[in-house]
Amino acid sequence: MASPSAHAAIIDGKAFAAGLVTRITTAAARLRASHGLTPGLAVVIVGDDPASQIYVRNKGERTSAAGMRSDTHRLEETTTQADLLALIASLNADSGIHGILVQLPLPPHIDASAVLDAIDPDKDVDGFHVVNAGRLAVGLPGLVPCTPLGSVMLLKDTLGDLSGLHAVIVGRSNIVGKPMAQLLLAESCTVTVAHSRTRDLPTLCRTADILVAAVGRPEMIRGDWIKPGATIIDVGINRVPSADPVKAAEGRTRVVGDVALAEASEVAAHITPVPGGVGPMTIACLLANTYTAACRSAGIEPETLDA
Numbered sequence: 001m002a003s004p005s006a007h008a009a010i011i012d013g014k015a016f017a018a019g020l021v022t023r024i025t026t027a028a029a030r031l032r033a034s035h036g037l038t039p040g041l042a043v044v045i046v047g048d049d050p051a052s053q054i055y056v057r058n059k060g061e062r063t064s065a066a067g068m069r070s071d072t073h074r075l076e077e078t079t080t081q082a083d084l085l086a087l088i089a090s091l092n093a094d095s096g097i098h099g100i101l102v103q104l105p106l107p108p109h110i111d112a113s114a115v116l117d118a119i120d121p122d123k124d125v126d127g128f129h130v131v132n133a134g135r136l137a138v139g140l141p142g143l144v145p146c147t148p149l150g151s152v153m154l155l156k157d158t159l160g161d162l163s164g165l166h167a168v169i170v171g172r173s174n175i176v177g178k179p180m181a182q183l184l185l186a187e188s189c190t191v192t193v194a195h196s197r198t199r200d201l202p203t204l205c206r207t208a209d210i211l212v213a214a215v216g217r218p219e220m221i222r223g224d225w226i227k228p229g230a231t232i233i234d235v236g237i238n239r240v241p242s243a244d245p246v247k248a249a250e251g252r253t254r255v256v257g258d259v260a261l262a263e264a265s266e267v268a269a270h271i272t273p274v275p276g277g278v279g280p281m282t283i284a285c286l287l288a289n290t291y292t293a294a295c296r297s298a299g300i301e302p303e304t305l306d307a
Contacts, residue, residue: 008232008268011154017280020153020305024287025066027303031295032067039294040069041099041125041286042091046084046110047077052103059101059283066287069096081110085118092120098297099125099290122296125289127179136182141296143289148180150281151233152187153306155210158270159231163188168205170194170221170258171214176235180212201225211268213258223263232271234259235278 031037041063045056056072063070073087084106091100100123106112116124121131127145135142155162167189171177181191194204196215205211205225211232213221218238226232236258241248257274264271272278288305295302 008265008271009158011158011231011233011270011272011277013150013154013272013277014280016154016157017150017284020281020284021062021066021287023303023305024284024291027305028067028291028294030303031291031300035298035300037294037298037300038067038069038096039099039290040071040094040097041101041290042071042073042094042097043101043103044073044075044084044087044091045103046075046079047107049105052105056103059286062283063287063290068287068290071097077107079107079110081114084110084115088115088118092118092123095297097123098294099123099286101125101286123293125286125293127289128175133174133179136179139186143293144183145175145179146282146285146289147176147235147278148183149288150285151180151212151235151278152183153285154272154278154281155231155233156187156306159210162210164190165209166190166192166207167210167212168192168194168208169212169214170198170201170205171212171216171235173214176214177212180214184210211259215258217258218256219258219260221259221264223260223267226264226267228267229269230267232259232264232268233278234261234272234274237274237279 028039043056043059045052060070060072091097100119102115116128121129124132124143127143132142136144167184169177169180172193172195181193184191194201202225206227208227208230211230214235218240234257238256239253240256242252242254255275292302
C-alpha cells in the first residue's frame with residue numbers, strides 16, 4: 001500500500017482513457033489490416049430523452065474516431081416492444097455488427113429486461129446479459145460491464161498487483177457493485193460488499209485498502225470513514241445545487257461523487273475525482289468490449305489493452 005499523504009494523488013481517468021482509446025484504435029487498425037475485420041457497434045435509442053441523445057451521439061462519434069463501424073438506430077417513443085425486439089434480432093444476425101447497446105432508460109411500455117435478454121451475449125458490450133454475469137462469476141471469458149472494467153484498469157495502473165488487499169465496495173447493483181466484486185476477486189483481493197443495510201458502515205469502510213463507492217448518494221462517504229493511505233474509486237455521478245448561492249438560486253448545478261472529495265483527499269493516498277475519474281473510462285471500455293467481441297467472433301485472440 002502507498003503510505004498516507006497530506007493530499008491524495010488524483011487518479012486521472014481522463015488521461016488513462018485517452019491512452020486506452022489510442023491503444024484500441026491501433027489494435028483495431030491492425031485487426032483490419034491483418035484479417036480484413038472492422039469492429040462494428042450498433043447503438044439503439046428509443047424516444048428523444050435529451051441526455052440519452054447526447055450520450056448516443058458521443059458514443060457514435062467516439063466509435064467512428066477509433067476506426068470502427070458505428071450504426072445508430074433512432075426509434076420513435078411509440079415504437080412497440082415487438083418492433084424493438086425485431087431490430088435486436090436483425091442486429092444479432094448481422095455479421096458486421098459485433099456489439100449491440102440499447103440506451104437506457106426505455107419508454108415505460110417496453111420491458112427493458114426482455115430487451116437486454118434478447119441481445120446475443122457475445123454482442124452484449126454493456127455486459128448486462130445474465131450469461132455474461134454468469135461467465136464473470138465463474139471466471140470464463142465474457143463481456144464485462146464497462147464501469148467496473150475501467151475501474152479495475154485504473155486500480156491496477158495505480159497500485160500494480162492488487163492481491164491480498166481488502167476491497168470494500170459500497171453498493172450491490174448488477175451494473176457496478178456485483179461485477180466489481182467479481183473482478184476484484186479475480187485479482188485476488190479480499191472483497192466485502194456493503195450496502196444500505198450494512199451495520200456500522202463507517203467502521204467497515206475504515207478497514208478498506210481499496211474503497212469503491214457506487215451508491216448514488218452525493219458525498220455520503222466522509223473523510224473519517226477512510227483508512228489512511230487507502231485508494232478510493234468514486235463511481236458516483238450526482239447532480240447537486242451549485243456551491244455558489246447565486247448560481248444555485250438560478251437553478252445551476254454541479255456534479256459530485258459519492259465521496260466527499262476534499263475530506264477524503266486529506267486521508268487517502270489515491271482518489272478518482274468526479275468528474276474526470278471513472279466516467280471517461282466507461283466509453284473507452286465500451287470500445288474495448290466492441291474490439292474484443294469482434295476478435296472473438298472470428299476466433300482471434302484480442303490484443304492486451306491494459307497500459
